[in-house]
Amino acid sequence: MTDLPTLGVYVHWPYCARICPYCDFNVALDRRAGEAEALADAIVRDLQTQAALIGPRRLVSIFFGGGTPSLMDPARTARIVETAKSLWPAAPDLEISLEANPTDAESGRFAAFAGAGVTRLSLGVQALDDASLAFLGRNHGAEEARRAARLAARLFPRLSLDLIYARPGQTPGAWTDELKAALDLGAEHLSPYQLTIEAGTPFDRSVRRGAFAPADPDLAAALYEKTQQILEDAGFAAYEVSNHARGAAARSRHNLVYWRGEDYLGVGPGAHGRLTLADGRTATETARAIPDYLASVGATGTGLTVQDALNPVEAAEERLLLGLRIDEGVPLADLEALTLTRLPDLRTQGFVQVKDGRLIATARGRPVLDRVIAELIL
């Protein structure tokens, strides 16, 4: 059974208690009576239908992302997990992750999620002071988040914390203190993200109005370097641009599926998948709006609206833009469809290196990786 192709499963749970002003994920407020129940049922059915499409696999991870999956009834989480396990044989080290918001209400359900099989909690702490949390529009305080983190550290085998930095007015000194304080919360995995102003969000409008300005590139670079240095000193390896883990076992198995170009299947509204099928690598996508998703599953058994075969160039471009984000890089063999005209230049300039047949972004290349990738592809 070990020689079966592997599979990760992404489950999108779109509901949030409140919509944060920076967020451009596919999210919704839970307003329609009975909809969440119907969605959980639809997800189960979608899993079954898509399973028939892809054939036998070995299940290596399930990821509940959102939205806010910690708002889900844990019994439904359990049912989805059981369904997946019944469809594919699970690897012994199967990882089951769930994204959670650190409110007291949700912490109260952590034990139940652990009981449902969740092995790894990804907690959206975002900031460690109340003023910043208010700025970010979060519905929890800093102390509440610390409590949730300490509890999660006890209940789950693995814990990761999300932080958002390079907030307006944040100095390198203040960020250093905050990051060090986050290190004390007992997580072996940290995902510090620089605040991104996403098009169409309330923050985007605020910036256009001039209400606040995002960090300028010099400050952003300084904060990024600071982050690398502090976490490295604390024994956390930067195994991806914004992901740091203490020890190989703490790395996110599921997210590595993406960055390594392995197969994953997506269920729930607006979920993406990448599957290696008979006619090559296929990009899948489900209906984005909840009612559309429900209608699609009702009519066809699956929420899939897109099944695009990627041509070799597109597939290689994806490998490059995801693979260069991780420390192990990407095998050159996966990039054969690309001409990579600028590769020799970029190597000489020290933005990338080639080691054991793999193309890897250097410490110099990572902060400007988007440009490096553009240079390589264009």
Next chain:
Amino acid sequence: MTTPLDRIRNFSIVAHIDHGKSTLSDRLIQETGGLTSREMKEQVLDSMDIERERGITIKAQTVRLNYKADDGLDYVLNLMDTPGHVDFAYEVSRSLAACEGSILVVDASQGVEAQTLANVYQAIDNNHEIVPVLNKVDLPAAEPDRIRAQIEDVIGIDASDAVLASAKTGLGIHEVLEAIVTRLPPPKGDETKPLKALLVDAWYDAYLGVVVLVRIFDGRLKVGQKIKMMQTGAVYTAERLGVFEPKATMVDSLGPGEIGFLTGSIKEVADAAVGATITDERKPTDEPLKGFKDVQPVVFCGLFPVDAANFDDLRAAVGRLRLNDASFTYEMESSAALGFGFRCGFLGLLHLEIVQERLSREFNLDLIATAPSVVYHINQRDGSTIELHNPADLPDVMQIESIEEPWIKATILTPDDYLGAVIKLCQDRRGVQRELSYVGSRAMLIYDLPLNEVVFDFYDRLKSISKGYASFDYQLEDYRKGDLVKMSILVNAEPVDALSMLVHRDRAEGRGRSMVEKMKELIPPHLFVIPIQAAIGGKIIARETVRALRKDVTAKCYGGDASRKRKLLDKQKAGKKKMRQFGKVEIPQEAFIAALKMDED
């Protein structure tokens, strides 16, 4: 359509820029019922997108108005709205040749400006009867009495019965119409003579093909008639005839004095040259019309497709645009860095900008324009003289005896408050003062100026130092020897020939400095540091550096982001088409002209 000559009036509306010609046209069209108020919009005749965005007229436009005058008779009035900006003076001259009279619009608060003078003198040269209209009397700052006196003083025409009007409120519009009927002369012409018509304008229409605007002087033009282009000898059949009211209305024929349009499957652009005489094939006239005087472009630049593969598209586009704009010239050229393109001539920098923009919009082309240059005369050691249109072609300095550059005579009117600043600008640009007098409370300066100091940004500078109040007009004067040197711009140590230019030795350092500063702003950060230098011969006279990019990486990139990021890269690929690669550096297309617009103190 037969309208007796004495019921026709053909007139141009001329004025300084923004004095309200197009708005007055709106009111005249509305008053005579050409458009309903629902169809009406501001400056309805400014139909091109660029005209509407910039709020200026670029192309002259003709409309036929049907007016029942106070004398109870029906008149046909052909109105030609003209542009005010000096770069489009050729449009004015063409319109004047097709009419017998002019409405001179003067803003009653601003008074006589440089283009008021230039345009009214042109109208007088064309023997036009002139009706002065004092516009914008609704403005609190309007001083019609003072401006009336100014017109008499400065222009020397009788303004005692100038019409007071507001094109905004509609005041005085009826009086303008009556003045047109009673004070302007009807056209002359003889229907029994052979057809003699002037080709006033031409353009390409996606449905109709080439459309030409004609003014009939003698004879009659009928649908189905075989017509001959006298200059080229080509023969066509008049397929459709019509008039713009302002909506196109088809007619069966056009008689003497009338203005209308014609289509006839005209293939050759040369056959639709403005100024040409159209006659009857079988019974041709023996004397062609005078036509228009040729225009001499004063600014040249190279236009190249950003993607060399689009050269043929560019060739087709310049041909079609030339049909509609005879003041623009082109000739093929090739450049080491840019491949095949055209060296194009323009009447000024605004004209250049507009042509470039029209080419990219109307023909969907991405273009690179090289640094604009005037025409230099290079006297060589061997006694020969060459005309240099492109600084990149400058012969080796050892072969050059001397270089001559064009000088202009500039007329500038400015309120007294800005006189000092305007004089300083002219002096800084190597100007020689010829005259300083007063037009009412405004100073009128006459300066000799080297054209190469004027073409790039003189007009913008003048406007900014005078808060928009100074006005400017010029004529080419002569060629004079100058201490001129070739300045090159090096980007990442490689010379970019599209940016090289001739400059006066004394001005080289300042120019070089502002060029490299501008380029520094215009070139986006790359992964490496980019030095930008200005050099004369081997000597660096100014340098700047574009810093390397420090941070550019997506914070979050997971399974759902792959498609989005790939699409983003596809977009970037398209965006890259708007950049041109010089060595390892990508320069945005707009940089080539933007670099020349300097912000001096």
